[in-house]
Amino acid sequence: MNLLRRSLSKSLLITPIKSVGVTEPRSIKRWVAPTLRELRKRAKKIDLQNQPNPRSGFVEWNYRAELYAFTKRLNENIDISLLQTAFTQKSYIHKEANRQRDLGIEETDIQINDNLKLSEHGENIAKAYISTYLQYSLPKVPEEGRNAILKYLTSIETLAYIALHLGMKDLLLDTEYPPTSEALSRSLLAVIGALQESSGSERSFLFVRDFICTHLNQRDLLEIWHIQDAWNLLKDTCKLQNIPNPEPRLIGDCGKNTVLATYNVGIYANKKMIGKGFGEDASTAIEIAAIDSLRNLFSINEHARLFDFELLIEPKQKLN
Template sequence: MFQLQSKMKFFKQIHCLIITRAFSVNTPNFTKRWVAPTLRELRHRRNKFKSDVFTARNTFLEWNYNAEIFAFGKRLNEDFNMKHLQVAFIDISYTNQEQHRQTTLEFDPPLNMQNNRELVEIGEKCISDYVQSYLQFSLPKCPQEGIIKIFKWLTSEEMLSNISLNIGTKDLTLCAENCPSQKVLRDVFVAVIGALSKSADDRKVYNFVRDFICTQLNQKDLSEIMNFDNAFEELKTVCKKREIGEPTPRLLAQNAAKTVLATNYVGVYGNQKLLGKGFGESINIAIEAASIDALCKIYGIQYNRKTFSFDLQS
């Protein structure tokens, strides 16, 4: 590790020296011919070292794990129980690895290590309870199928791991791999919520979930999450259930027909009222776009709806 840092420092010093010599005030106003190939070679060598070795933050000499755990809680402005917060960062793969190592070294008795499985279960319940309640309150016209789709998008592994990465859990996570995977980062974030549930009251837990998870809905096009496969058929079903009337598509305008720049403007009507409108290269595509627009208005998820309120208290 020390040799790698020394080599990287040496490359940086050489890079600065080359730049200084190439652009010295004592030389004419042009770059030396040897500068470009030398810089390319140095960059190639730097990239080679970076790709071969991943430098984890906890391998640095000045790393203080307990201080970093304490600072993590203070950065989030939450009062965690330090014992629960430390357990939240211990993945089950790390405890399995340590138990295997103790068995190999014949520890007697073996050390009993905790992992974050219990905290993950508690955190998942907190997320499920609050996020679904928040969505049902904020989108009262949206059907339960739509609420479930939005909930799955908000609590997907990719979303939660991205939130976890951005609040700084990567360097604190203890797992078998040197670089935590998406699943490990997701579990750590959920376990942090579980640790907060054991350290504070429900109001703080729900506010934490709202601030970090529900805010991902800000300026998001919900129609993309809903992913309407056959919008016109779904619109027929919805109109029948809500007694709106049979939806009827009508061509409102057409431009450049039978050319590559053809544009069709279609509106969908029900009970002689305009439900939605949309554009398309063909009439069928325009009907689908108009049906999606109509469904978004019926469900209350259109793009010009009232924005989500993130000041709601639990």
């Protein structure tokens, strides 16, 4: 028994005690780097295999049938040859010419036109109609605001989004797949130009109204039109509408001299409140209240019914 006790006491004295707060050095195992290299190699191989393939690469692809189906989906009568021109990019024609040269054909004769002229024509139609539509729907909004909304509706991003969801991605004749936003937007404008040449101006105007102007539905217009100096614009607007000069007044505040301070400011004109806003300081609250006042003066607040998407109008600008 005494021998057992002595052996236990010696083992306790020999066992080192680790100091508190000291950690073992970090080490990376030898198998980690080769494994990561192999995983990256396999991921690259999967990405190469999963590259998007154009629909035209399938055996049963019939391009003219797809163009005909496209017109029927839109319920429009567009000449098939014009529609094919609307989807043809300039880079595709260059690619076909180079392919014929590689085959030994010296004098290339490609009976295909690109969509540059049609897109310019369609752009004139779209801008002319949208300008007239905005002028009719937003009579109180100044020209600066209408121009900002027009720029948004005719931007590359908006037009490319519309073209993509109309199913134009697989119909484009382009060297790149998926096509770029510029190619999609240009083709959409070219389709508008082809529609005008095939079915007349009225059908092209209805196309612009139904597919482009409807992007303003339930949108906050001041998210599209960014007002830089709301207070000075408010004073100019009041002067144009024969309203006395606006005056900011403090309605309420709380948490002064703290990081959670809040100020509630109202804008008054002719003894009536035309707008109000909150802010962390007085100047911010005045700016927000001025924006709210502009919403009310321009009749573009959240309760207003701004756009009639069954409206039939013709642009004042003459089309070339």
